[in-house]
Amino acid sequence: MKLKILKFGGTAVGSPERIQQVIRIIENALLDGPIRVVVFSAMSGVTNQLIQISQQASQNDESYLTTFMKIEQKHLDTVKTLLEIKNQSSVLANVKLLFNELEDILHGVFLIRELTSKTLDLIMSFGERLSTYIIYECMHQKFKDIEYLDLRKLIKTDANFGAAQVNFKLTEQNIKIYFNDHPALQFATGFISSTLKDETTTLGRGGSDFTAAILGAALKVEAVDIWTDVSGMMTADPNKVPTAFPISQMTYEEAMEMSYFGAKVIYPPTIQPLLEKNIPIRILNVFKAEFAGTYISNQIMNNQKYLIRGISSIPEISLLRVQGSGMIGVVGIAGRLFTALAREKINVILITQASSEHSICVAVTRADADRARAVLENEFVLEIQAHHIDAIVIEKALAIIAVVGANMRRTPGIAGKIFQALGNAQINVVAIAQGSSELNISLVIDEAMEKKALNVIHTMFFEDQLIKSQEKS
Ligand code: ASP
Ligand code: MG
Numbered sequence: 001m002k003l004k005i006l007k008f009g010g011t012a013v014g015s016p017e018r019i020q021q022v023i024r025i026i027e028n029a030l031l032d033g034p035i036r037v038v039v040f041s042a043m044s045g046v047t048n049q050l051i052q053i054s055q056q057a058s059q060n061d062e063s064y065l066t067t068f069m070k071i072e073q074k075h076l077d078t079v080k081t082l083l084e085i086k087n088q089s090s091v092l093a094n095v096k097l098l099f100n101e102l103e104d105i106l107h108g109v110f111l112i113r114e115l116t117s118k119t120l121d122l123i124m125s126f127g128e129r130l131s132t133y134i135i136y137e138c139m140h141q142k143f144k145d146i147e148y149l150d151l152r153k154l155i156k157t158d159a160n161f162g163a164a165q166v167n168f169k170l171t172e173q174n175i176k177i178y179f180n181d182h183p184a185l186q187f188a189t190g191f192i193s194s195t196l197k198d199e200t201t202t203l204g205r206g207g208s209d210f211t212a213a214i215l216g217a218a219l220k221v222e223a224v225d226i227w228t229d230v231s232g233m234m235t236a237d238p239n240k241v242p243t244a245f246p247i248s249q250m251t252y253e254e255a256m257e258m259s260y261f262g263a264k265v266i267y268p269p270t271i272q273p274l275l276e277k278n279i280p281i282r283i284l285n286v287f288k289a290e291f292a293g294t295y296i297s298n299q300i301m302n303n304q305k306y307l308i309r310g311i312s313s314i315p316e317i318s319l320l321r322v323q324g325s326g327m328i329g330v331v332g333i334a335g336r337l338f339t340a341l342a343r344e345k346i347n348v349i350l351i352t353q354a355s356s357e358h359s360i361c362v363a364v365t366r367a368d369a370d371r372a373r374a375v376l377e378n379e380f381v382l383e384i385q386a387h388h389i390d391a392i393v394i395e396k397a398l399a400i401i402a403v404v405g406a407n408m409r410r411t412p413g414i415a416g417k418i419f420q421a422l423g424n425a426q427i428n429v430v431a432i433a434q435g436s437s438e439l440n441i442s443l444v445i446d447e448a449m450e451k452k453a454l455n456v457i458h459t460m461f462f463e464d465q466l467i468k469s470q471e472k473s
Contacts, residue, residue, distance in 0.1 A: 002222040003036040004029070007190065007212035011229040012286040013131050014044035016081035023139055025227065025289055036179070037149075037186045037215050040135055041208040042127025043078070046071060047191075054123050057106045058115035064106060072099045075130050082138045091137045095130065102126050117161035121192075122200045125152070128189040128208070136187040149186040154178055155193035155214060157201045164193055164201035166214060168273075175218040188215070206267040213281075217273035223280045226266060231285040232294030233258055233265050236311045240451050241458045247294050247310055251406050254309045255281070255296045257440045261312040261402035271296070300406050307414055308405035308461045311454055315447055317349065317398040318369035319431060322376060323359030326388020334360060340379040346372045350400060350433050350442050361431050363444060369394050398430060399450040402442045403457060409438040418443070421460040427453050 006029060008022050029035055042050075049071055056064035079091050105123060109115050129150060136148040154174040157164030179186075190208025193201045203210050209226055216224040230238075232246040233255060250258075252275040259268040265283060274281055275298070284293040327333050334353065337360060341348055350363040364372050376392050383389040408414050415434070418441060422429060431444040445453050 003034050003219065004223050004225060005037045005039065005212050005216045005219070005221050006035055006225045006227060007039040007208060008041065008286070009208065009226075009228045010041040010044035010046070012227050013040055013135060016078045018286070019078065019082060019135055019138060021286060021289075022135070022227070025286065026139065027143075028289075029225075035185055036219055036221055037188050037212075039188050039190045039208055039212045039215065040128065040132045041190050042124075043074065043131050046074075046127040046131070047124055047205070050124050050127055051120065053106060054109060054115050054120050057110040058113055060110060060113050062110075064110070068103065068106060075099075075134060078134055079137070082134070084141060087137070087141055091134070095134065098126060098130055098133075118159075118199060121161045121164075121202045124202055125189075125192045125200045128191050132187055132189045139187065143185075146185045146187055147182060149178075149182075149188040150192075151189050151211060152192050152194040152198075152200055155203075155211065157193045157195060157203070159195045159197075159199065159201070161201055163204040164195075166193065166203070167196075168214075171214060172218040175215060179219060204267070204269070206264075207269075209267040209270040213270040213273045216279050217277045220277060221279060223282060224274060225282045225284055226270075227284050227286050228265060229285065229287060230265060230283075231288055231291050232283045233263060233296075233310065235309075235462055236454050236458050237263065237313070240313070241311075241454050243455075243458060243463060245462075246291075248292065249295045249297070249299070249301060250309050251300055252281075252296060252298060253437070253439055254404055254406055255294075257402065257404040258310050258312050261314060261400070261404070261440070261442075263310070263312045265294075304407055306405075306461055307407060307411055307417075308403055309407070310404050311401065311457050311461075312404065313399055313401045313450055313454055314349065315399045315450055316366040317363050317400050317444065317447070318366050318372075319361050319363050319395045319398055319444055320369065320372055320376065321359055321361045321393040321395070322380070322389060323393075324383070324387070324389035325358065326383060326386070327359070328357045330357075330388075336379055337362070337376065340375050341372060344371065344375050346375065350431070350444065352431050352433050363398070363400060363431070366396060369396060395430065397447045398444050399447045399453075400442050400444055401450070401453050401457065402440050403461075404440050406439055408441070415441055417460055418457055421456045422453060425449075425452055425456045427456070 013019050053064040053067045075095055156167045156170045190211040191202055212224050234244045236244040238244040252271050256271045259266050280297040282295055346368045348362045353360045373392050373394050380389050427449045429443050433442045
């Protein structure tokens with residue numbers, strides 16, 4: 001039988017009214033066909049607030065209690081608004097129990113003035129446990145054949161608290177066994193998981209999307225529907241490009257490129273498990289439920305209207321340049337450079353090396369830049385002393401613009417058009433990278449030009465082109 005998974009993000013479940021809307025969406029979807037699981041995020045803002053009060057408590061700052069009470073009130077009010085009075089008392093009691101437990105943990109943090117990432121994961125887990133439990137109870141008033149599922153039971157990870165790595169083999173087994181025994185529709189917690197010792201872990205901020213993907217892949221569902229607060233993946237960030245519009249269809253690879261490069265619609269690791277099993281993802285808007293959103297699958301449309309799929313960007317980038325005449329033809333410099341950065345857990349966002357081998361540039365976040373330079377100066381201290389490598393140069397206040405599209409593979413001249421658009425707008429390109437997959441052309445430019453660059457490229461590929469094709473037809 002064909003089954004689906006739905007996932008609702010924090011804004012979708014952020015208030016009692018929105019939860020009602022979500023329940024209507026679930027009811028409608030059920031008319032269309034069976035749903036196996038619905039995954040929920042914490043109510044919007046709650047994860048951030050939980051982090052904030054944990055930090056306050058660890059600094060022995062009593063004001064954490066004020067926010068704690070606000071969070072508690074918000075959840076209790078949600079129950080009171082959504083449940084009939086006769087159903088309220090047991091649910092309120094359960095919610096209270098959760099808050100008592102949370103209060104005890106926070107009090108512990110307050111007393112010992114220490115917040116480990118392990119404790120923080122446990123504290124954050126309350127967000128999803130509360131939202132999911134409450135929504136489950138609301139739906140349960142009318143719809144009996146559902147169950148609440150705390151996915152810490154099934155999703156097993158390593159002990160890398162804060163961004164744990166999933167043990168897919170074990171997790172998949174757990175999921176299959178559990179779902180075999182539980183035919184009812186499951187209302188499941190996003191974001192949270194546990195170690196082999198049953199300590200609570202989390203899958204990284206925004207990780208509820210990933211939860212849906214893990215379930216979808218294990219259960220081989222027909223599709224995973226991610227319900228969020230925008231109408232899908234957009235051609236560019238609409239806050240920066242007012243003319244951006246939703247992309248109706250894209251490939252997994254394109255979606256991955258777009259999401260790694262700053263389009264925050266979907267948590268990037270979500271795509272991989274679904275790509276492997278060829279399960280399509282739909283991104284849908286709870287506020288415009290009738291809109292088709294974005295459909296992500298392995299199909300490349302040949303009669304695509306536009307040459308590219310989208311443009312995204314990352315601001316606050318710094319570029320480190322390692323250069324020197326002593327690098328030419330020397331084996332192992334790049335290897336040492338990346339190993340040194342990796343050892344310090346510095347993430348490299350983009351790399352370029354000219355074929356003269358005279359210089360290597362790596363882009364890192366601004367926050368990592370000074371540390372990265374220190375690491376490289378240390379790694380190449382002998383070469384720098386011997387003048388084989390010059391001093392390591394950092395350029396700050398840059399942005400990366402990434403132009404994404406599977407069609408670029410077959411179409412010559414796209415890079416030319418991008419440079420033409422930037423050149424006309426007097427925007428200087430500091431560095432360029434294109435992977436041989438030709439899925440993404442990335443350009444490093446001055447940060448102050450980010451918005452302008454996005455807009456001129458968007459106009460070139462999506463607006464001017466559209467006008468031309470309309471003229472033709
Ligand atoms: N609640 C978690 C967060 O805010 C997970 C999610 O919403 O996807 O990061
Ligand atoms: Mg999200």
